[in-house]
Amino acid sequence: MVFYFKARPDVGDYSIFMGLDKYENEELIKYGFPEDIWFHVDKMSSAHVYVRLQKGQTIDDISEGLLEDCAQLVKANSIQGNKVNNIDVVYTPWSNLKKTASMDVGQVGFYNPKMVRTVRVEKRINDIVNRLNRTKVERKPDLKAEREAVNAAERAERKQHLREKKRREELERLEKERQAELRSYKGLMVSEKMTSNKQIAATSKSLQELEDDFM
Incomplete structure (x- = not known):
């Protein structure tokens, strides 16, 4: 059984x-x-309380009000x-x-104690605890299935990003090839390297002249 609560709306x-x-x-x-x-x-026995942040948020994004709700709830669920x-x-x-x-x-420990933060709770605030308890919902979630569903969604998202990246790279490659082809074509069409039909006619010998040379 897992108990779910709603943090203060603001x-x-x-x-x-x-x-x-x-x-x-x-x-x-x-x-x-x-x-x-x-x-x-x-240093006391208590419930393990969690808050699920929005995707992309970190511990630094926890507001004072949200922190107070979590701290009051965990204090209220510690016998001592x-x-x-x-x-x-x-x-x-x-x-x-x-x-x-x-x-x-x-029981649990920490990989990095420096990542553990502490907040002092002076006393129980009944208004906060009672408000949270009014939102309490009991569920029997399949935590493993929920985690696997999220993993599958994240894998699908990564694959989609990879496909999009490959598509962009292919489009960029094709565009580079097209630009290189255009530069090559333009190089062949430079006016200094081109000869007109008139120039060819002016520099070419007539059939009669070629026959005279042969003779």
Whole structure:
């Protein structure tokens, strides 16, 4: 089971989501999207919360309002973190999540700790948490199938770009050949190299003159 929430409307159309338990978290870690940003309460047990950014966006594009929604949601879904003030929430791109065979189910590390950011949450803001909970939807998505569908679409897009690139290159090659052919033709047609029929007639001997020479 995955729980989906809608971020505040003024920040844009963003989905925030989290797994029901550590087994769902494991699936979310495995089949995440490049646009996903992962959130967790630092040094405490909590839900794994994600926000899916728009295609082409990065962690630097997260607005203050969107960041606050994610941080409040992850705090509210931490048994220990929900009880205390002034906690830290860490967040990082999904691609920075590191999973090794020795880790427990739902446990995760980082490839690059420098890519992990921290936001301080002073206290729970019920207005934000309640607003998010009113948008809550439960789904049982096939995360693997969703990821594979995206991969297939991206492959098709890359192939289309490649076909278009090859077509442009072929058109450019043909145009270069045409231009080279035109330059060659123009070179043959330079006036200094051309001889008119009149010039040929003036410089050519008549049939009678050729016969006289022969004789």
